[in-house]
Amino acid sequence: xxxxxxxxxxxxxxxxxxxLRQKHFLDGVKAxxxxxxxxxxxxMIAGALGVTSGLTGLQTLLLAMxxxxxxxxxxxxxxxxxxxxxxxxxxxxxxxxxxxxxxxxVLRDKVNDISPGWKLVxxxxxxxxxxxxxxxxxxxxxxxxxxxQWFYLxxxxxxxxxxxxxxxxxxxxxxxxxxxxxxxxDFPMTALFVAMxxxxxxxxxxxxxxxxxxxxxxxxxxxxxxxxxxxxxxxGVAAGVLYSRWVPVKNAEAVVxxxxxx
Amino acid sequence: xxxxxLIALIAVCAFLPRYLPWVVxxxxxxxxxxxxxxxxxxxxxxxxxxxPAVVFVEKEVSLSLLTHPYFLASVxxxxxxxxxxxxxxxxxxxxxxxxxxxxx
Numbered sequence: 001x002x003x004x005x006x007x008x009x010x011x012x013x014x015x016x017x018x019x020l021r022q023k024h025f026l027d028g029v030k031a032x033x034x035x036x037x038x039x040x041x042x043x044m045i046a047g048a049l050g051v052t053s054g055l056t057g058l059q060t061l062l063l064a065m066x067x068x069x070x071x072x073x074x075x076x077x078x079x080x081x082x083x084x085x086x087x088x089x090x091x092x093x094x095x096x097x098x099x100x101x102x103x104x105x106v107l108r109d110k111v112n113d114i115s116p117g118w119k120l121v122x123x124x125x126x127x128x129x130x131x132x133x134x135x136x137x138x139x140x141x142x143x144x145x146x147x148x149q150w151f152y153l154x155x156x157x158x159x160x161x162x163x164x165x166x167x168x169x170x171x172x173x174x175x176x177x178x179x180x181x182x183x184x185x186d187f188p189m190t191a192l193f194v195a196m197x198x199x200x201x202x203x204x205x206x207x208x209x210x211x212x213x214x215x216x217x218x219x220x221x222x223x224x225x226x227x228x229x230x231x232x233x234x235x236g237v238a239a240g241v242l243y244s245r246w247v248p249v250k251n252a253e254a255v256v257x258x259x260x261x262x
Numbered sequence: 263x264x265x266x267x268l269i270a271l272i273a274v275c276a277f278l279p280r281y282l283p284w285v286v287x288x289x290x291x292x293x294x295x296x297x298x299x300x301x302x303x304x305x306x307x308x309x310x311x312x313x314p315a316v317v318f319v320e321k322e323v324s325l326s327l328l329t330h331p332y333f334l335a336s337v338x339x340x341x342x343x344x345x346x347x348x349x350x351x352x353x354x355x356x357x358x359x360x361x362x363x364x365x366x
Binding site for chain 1: 265266268269270271272273275276277278279280281282283284285288291292297298299300302303304305306307308309310311312313314315316317318331332335336339340341342343344347349350352353354356357360364
């Protein structure tokens with residue numbers, strides 16, 4: 001088994017690979033499972049809000065399934081109620097998708113050797129949670145194509161299926177759900193992201209990036225179309241660049257000193 | 263009918279930004295400087311997503327935030343994760359804290 005896993009590419013479709021694929025797929029499902037649990041109540045709300053904001057059940061479901069983004073769903077409902085023009089709606093969707101574009105650029109090197117057909121599916125399935133579990137899983141090692149693509153598929157497919165099913169429930173239950181749910185249904189998802197934030201804090205540079213990004217996003221909170229997130233990200237990365245420009249010089253000097261002493 | 267066309271266009275606008283970076287200039291490796299920036303991006307994005315979500319539980323930030331279950335449970339989750347380094351444990355305990363505070 002190990003020799004198979006160590007090959008850089010084993011997508012030739014030999015029977016032995018099916019077990020391996022299944023394993024990677026299930027790894028993806030497993031890594032995604034806490035996010036799936038947290039997403040279910042949110043998707044139900046998204047379904048219910050769709051039908052109460054004037055869309056039909058079918059339209060609500062199609063929007064959920066085709067956009068594959070909770071944020072876009074909620075924003076589109078709001079804009080349709082305000083009877084915004086198509087141009088405004090589409091520009092907003094594009095702006096909201098800037099974050100996804102950042103994810104996509106970051107993942108570029110990890111998907112470079114994956115086939116075009118797979119890239120289509122994987123691009124469609126890219127969401128916040130998937131980006132973070134994927135980066136976490138494959139951050140330092142070179143994994144074979146099979147591992148990367150099936151892990152990705154397992155993660156994105158499982159939450160996509162759960163989100164779709166929960167949206168249908170929300171559509172069927174409708175406004176009653178909104179009265180029952182109250183505030184705080186999104187807390188489980190927030191808690192997962194808060195915990196992931198804490199896990200990013202591995203060194204001083206990370207503290208610097210996170211503090212600047214967080215503060216900037218808070219200050220820019222009132223910027224339209226969710227641009228505050230983008231501004232925060234850019235500021236955080238800029239802070240990281242400045243940090244590594246200043247601090248490594250010190251480190252290098254320290255190393256030189258050590259070498260001299262020894 | 264119109265609304266279906268709009269939904270299709272939304273789908274295109276949601277898909278292309280995710281997909282295009284993988285096919286445009288796909289053959290070329292990124293310069294090390296860019297790679298260095300990309301490595302810092304995930305932490306920055308999470309912070310930029312989470313910080314406002316936790317601070318702006320109400321429309322405006324005020325002292326009452328310090329007694330808000332959403333805020334307090336987030337702080338608890340954060341501390342638990344720093345301490346235990348276990349994602350599922352920290353976030354589930356955080357949710358438990360949230361539920362308890364809401365019942366108070």
